[in-house]
Amino acid sequence: MSDTPIFRRLALLGLGLIGSSVARAVKKHGLAGEIAGHARSAETRAKALELGFVDSVHEDPAVAVAGADCVMICTPLGSYKSVAEAMAPGLAKGAIVTDVGSVKGSVIRDLAPLLPETVHFIPGHPLAGTEHSGPESGFAELFEGRFCLLTPPPGADEAAIDRLTRLWQGMGSTVETMNAEHHDQVLAIVSHLPHLIAYTIVGTATDLEDDLKSEVIKFSATGFRDFTRIAASDPVMWRDVFLNNKEAVLNVIQRFNEDLTALQRAIRWGEADKLQDLFTRTRAIRRGIIDANQA
Amino acid sequence: MSDTPIFRRLALLGLGLIGSSVARAVKKHGLAGEIAGHARSAETRAKALELGFVDSVHEDPAVAVAGADCVMICTPLGSYKSVAEAMAPGLAKGAIVTDVGSVKGSVIRDLAPLLPETVHFIPGHPLAGTEHSGPESGFAELFEGRFCLLTPPPGADEAAIDRLTRLWQGMGSTVETMNAEHHDQVLAIVSHLPHLIAYTIVGTATDLEDDLKSEVIKFSATGFRDFTRIAASDPVMWRDVFLNNKEAVLNVIQRFNEDLTALQRAIRWGEADKLQDLFTRTRAIRRGIIDANQA
Numbered sequence: 001m002s003d004t005p006i007f008r009r010l011a012l013l014g015l016g017l018i019g020s021s022v023a024r025a026v027k028k029h030g031l032a033g034e035i036a037g038h039a040r041s042a043e044t045r046a047k048a049l050e051l052g053f054v055d056s057v058h059e060d061p062a063v064a065v066a067g068a069d070c071v072m073i074c075t076p077l078g079s080y081k082s083v084a085e086a087m088a089p090g091l092a093k094g095a096i097v098t099d100v101g102s103v104k105g106s107v108i109r110d111l112a113p114l115l116p117e118t119v120h121f122i123p124g125h126p127l128a129g130t131e132h133s134g135p136e137s138g139f140a141e142l143f144e145g146r147f148c149l150l151t152p153p154p155g156a157d158e159a160a161i162d163r164l165t166r167l168w169q170g171m172g173s174t175v176e177t178m179n180a181e182h183h184d185q186v187l188a189i190v191s192h193l194p195h196l197i198a199y200t201i202v203g204t205a206t207d208l209e210d211d212l213k214s215e216v217i218k219f220s221a222t223g224f225r226d227f228t229r230i231a232a233s234d235p236v237m238w239r240d241v242f243l244n245n246k247e248a249v250l251n252v253i254q255r256f257n258e259d260l261t262a263l264q265r266a267i268r269w270g271e272a273d274k275l276q277d278l279f280t281r282t283r284a285i286r287r288g289i290i291d292a293n294q295a
Numbered sequence: 296m297s298d299t300p301i302f303r304r305l306a307l308l309g310l311g312l313i314g315s316s317v318a319r320a321v322k323k324h325g326l327a328g329e330i331a332g333h334a335r336s337a338e339t340r341a342k343a344l345e346l347g348f349v350d351s352v353h354e355d356p357a358v359a360v361a362g363a364d365c366v367m368i369c370t371p372l373g374s375y376k377s378v379a380e381a382m383a384p385g386l387a388k389g390a391i392v393t394d395v396g397s398v399k400g401s402v403i404r405d406l407a408p409l410l411p412e413t414v415h416f417i418p419g420h421p422l423a424g425t426e427h428s429g430p431e432s433g434f435a436e437l438f439e440g441r442f443c444l445l446t447p448p449p450g451a452d453e454a455a456i457d458r459l460t461r462l463w464q465g466m467g468s469t470v471e472t473m474n475a476e477h478h479d480q481v482l483a484i485v486s487h488l489p490h491l492i493a494y495t496i497v498g499t500a501t502d503l504e505d506d507l508k509s510e511v512i513k514f515s516a517t518g519f520r521d522f523t524r525i526a527a528s529d530p531v532m533w534r535d536v537f538l539n540n541k542e543a544v545l546n547v548i549q550r551f552n553e554d555l556t557a558l559q560r561a562i563r564w565g566e567a568d569k570l571q572d573l574f575t576r577t578r579a580i581r582r583g584i585i586d587a588n589q590a
Contacts, residue, residue, distance in 0.1 A: 282498055
């Protein structure tokens, strides 16, 4: 533990992949004096104590957040309202309330009105994850070398932003701030649409006749195998992402659909040049990502 | 080199990722007495000699195949006809002619009529590859632990199938035979559609406004980054795949489109159960693949 933890008491509401990884990283780097955890299921609470990544577990969110100077919501977006209502009575004055959800506009819209004005509300989103879920699947290194995006509402307290920034930096992340609407647009393209497409294509395969399906599983070449990994991600979390970022996601589906229809037409009419031209242009984006050290 | 190479002289027509990997694997395991290479470009031929994975290079396919008991076409599907016409005069009696193309129906349809009846034509398809292209990108281990599918036409010589099977097994692959039409259906789902989708989604991102595009590159989270890797695959090879497996690919695009439209509708109308149900079912396919040791 470091000499000066950034927070005295960190309350984690939700102890799945992300919550349990935050706990492990915070412990590893001594970023909080103690960690209080809340999970709805008794099984998860028992598992968290057994694995030892929290110091205490609480069935009641209000008890978990009592005395905490940082509260981080790590549950699926769909449960934010009920979690916020349940914890609000316990919130300490001056506490930072943050989250790790993949959508930020709806979080600000839904959560802000439920929080007392005495807390600092700074939504966050670590761009990290795996296709595994649950308290056993977390690990302390999950956020190392990854971005964490903060979307403080206008007028948010600079000192609070700074403390939260140092927390994520302490876990190994690069922190950037941006406005929530812009965040949701960017994520709709880099994360939400790819997940939706992966779910769709694996779903299409799921509906195949049994003999064809078993061969698809057997001979899953590189392309399809990558999609199945993405499509094995947590169903509840992703259901909530799509429902909460509806507008931006429907917008990019529309663009994607137009582009797929154009390709479909090019295949049908044997337009070789059109296909080759697109396939050549897409290489440039990959090079951009490799140059940006994200590959 | 092993005491009993399977082939006396292997001729490789095309020395890109796959051709150069075959050459390296065959050399590593001593599966052929000598390897003759052909590539259309003088630069590639010089590179192949410099890297030393072939024993000789030839501008004329007919010279490359002269005296070869195995001829393997490793060029993009679109050049098969011209390669076959050019090499036909040089083919030795009793030679096995095979290929590594991702589509098999069109190969049998287009190639068989161009070959003398004195050779054994056994099309093949190793389910292996990377997003890199060219003679420098090959490596001897590319086929280890991967499937190689052979699609011998009805009445094909059993001894020839057996020899070719041993060649791929010698490179570390598991060999299965199936009919060409069935191969093309399975591959349309496990490989061709995923590549088409990846090209489309990365193309959609390519067309974004510049500031949004640079952020997409910067914050490319897991999902999108996987797609860009797939969409960096060889443009000419993939153009030819789609043009040569048109029917099966258009059929799966159609299915995919219906499924995507249903999801799009579920998002628009907030049908949470429908989303969660699909996202849960897709996990089962992933488990199937993990159980089949392909993940």
